[in-house]
Amino acid sequence: MEPGKIADVYPLTSxxxxxKEPKKEKDEFLSDRILRMKSNFMRDGLRRCVEGIILVEQFKHPHVLVLQVRNSFFRLPGGRLRPGETEIEGLKRKLSSKLSPDTVDPEKEWQVEECVGMWWRTGYDTIMLPYCPSHAKMPKECLKLFLVKHSASQTLKVPKNMKLLAVPLFQLHDNAKTYGPIISSIPELLSRFSLNFICN
Structure with a gap:
């Protein structure tokens, strides 16, 4: 990526x-998730996932919108792609599912920009790595992070069983204990960008 790339950041007050109605969690326990991943892998092959990095400004600092699930863990909005679905189409669908009013057209609501990071899972129960090891002949999952640009004013509606938090970049940095390795890596991924704060 060329140096000096600019990312516009709008204030949270915009x-x-x-x-909206809660989204049912597919897995109650880790063991349930592993069984589902195994079944899906046997049917579809590599699990392809996408997540969006949405920046906002608050107190003159860049923040990232993060979902908190069950008051216990954090994730970026996104999820698994359907077979044959493109990354851009799938991320727009997932962003609308997690963050938009139900009547909104995903194609018009979100502008997905470039991929800024990629993570790999080599086994069903292993942590994700920011590279695919050479010994991993059949990785189980690939996750791509995309920077998402949105309009200067937007309505965001979150399922009732989740919370949407604006977390400052300085709180994410080197804080994998709280936010996990992927979300805590966002400040480094964005260090290549010049952030353009847009006032109301």
Whole structure:
């Protein structure tokens, strides 16, 4: 990526926040998730996932919008792609599912920009790595992170069983204990960008 890439950041006060019907969690326990991943891998092969990095400004600092699930762990909005679905199409669908009013057209609501990071899972129960090891002949999952640009004013509605938090970059940096290795890597991934704060 060329140096000096600019990312526009709008103030958090530009957005209206609401709630919508809860999204049912597919897995209650880790063992359930592993069984589902094994079944899907046997049917579809490599699990392809996408997540979006959405930046906002608050108190003159860049923040990332993060979902908190069950008051216990954090994730970026996104999820698994359907077979044959492109990364851009799938991420727009997932962003709308997690963050938009149900009546919104995903194609018009979100502008997905470039991929800024890629993570790999080599086994069903292993942690994700920011590279694919040479010995991993059949990795089980590939996750791509995309920078997402949105409009200057937008309505965001989150399922009632989740919370949407604006977390400052300095709080994410080197904080894998709280946010996990992927979310805590975002400040480094964005260090190649010049952040352009846009006032109301």
């Amino acid at each position: 957005y209206y926040f609401g709630s």
